[in-house]
Amino acid sequence: MTEYDAVLFDSDGVLVEPPTYEPMADATRRTFRSMGVGDVAQPHIDAVVDDESLDADSLAELCAGYDIDPTEFWETRERYDEQSQIEAFRAGTRTRYDDVSSLADVRLPCGVVSNNHHAIIEFKLDFFEMAPLFETHFGRPRTVESLRLMKPNPHYIERAMADLDASSALYVGDKESDVLAAHRAGLDSALIRRDSLPAVECSVTPTHEIETLESISELVT
Incomplete structure (x- = not known):
C-alpha cells in the first residue's frame, strides 16, 4: 500500500454532479448576444462549451471571426456561466x-x-x-x-x-x-x-x- x-x-x-450541456450553451449564447452577435455557428458554441479543449489561440481566432475582443468575451462568458451554475445548485437540478x-x-x-x-x-x-x-x-x-x-x-x-x-x-x-x-x-x-x-x-x-x-x-x- x-x-x-x-x-x-x-x-x-x-x-x-457535473454541469449539463444546455446551461453552458445558453451562457455562451447570452455572451455573444451581449456583444452584439446574434447568429453564431453551432460548432463555435460547442467549442466554447467544451472549454477543456479550448486554448487562448483558438479563442482569439474564434472571436476574430465575429470581430469581438477575446478577453471581454471570455470574462463575460465566465460570469454568465457562474450564474447558471449557482442557479442550478440553488434549484436542486445539480x-x-x-x-x-x-x-x-x-x-x-x-x-x-x-x-x-x-x-x-x-x-x-x-x-x-x-x-x-x-x-x-x-x-x-x-x-x-x-x-x-x-x-x-x-x-x-x-x-x-x-x-x-x-x-x-x-x-x-x-x-x-x-x-x-x-x-x-x-x-x-x-x-x-x-x-x-x-x-x-x-x-x-x-x-x-x-x-x-x-x-x-x-x-x-
Missing part, C-alpha cells in the same frame, strides 16, 4: 453526491483542484457544507490565461500540494485530464467511474479505478 501525505479531489463528477460524506473517514489532509471557476468551488463548499472536509481548494480565475493552466496542466495540483506541505498524494478525478494531470505532477491517480456518467477512456492508465468515494479511505490507510 502506497503511503500518501494528502488526497486531492476534482469537483464536478466527483463531489457534485447536487452533491451522497458518498461525499464518507470523506469524513479520510485521516489525511484533503484538497479540491478543479477546472471549474474558483468562485464556484467556494460556493459549492459552502452551499453543500463540504468546507470542513478540505484544507485547500483551487479553481480557475475568469481569465483567458486560465485556459493554459487547466488540467491536464498540473499547475493547480502543485499549488495545492504546496498548501498542504505534501510530497505525495492521491488525486481523484473522473476524466482523462485528471489522470494525466496527476501523472504529470508525479502523483498516483484514482479514476472514479460513476454509473450515472459516460464511460471514460484514458490514454494513461490510472493507478486505481473506483466506483464510489467510499473506497478512498481504504486506498490511503
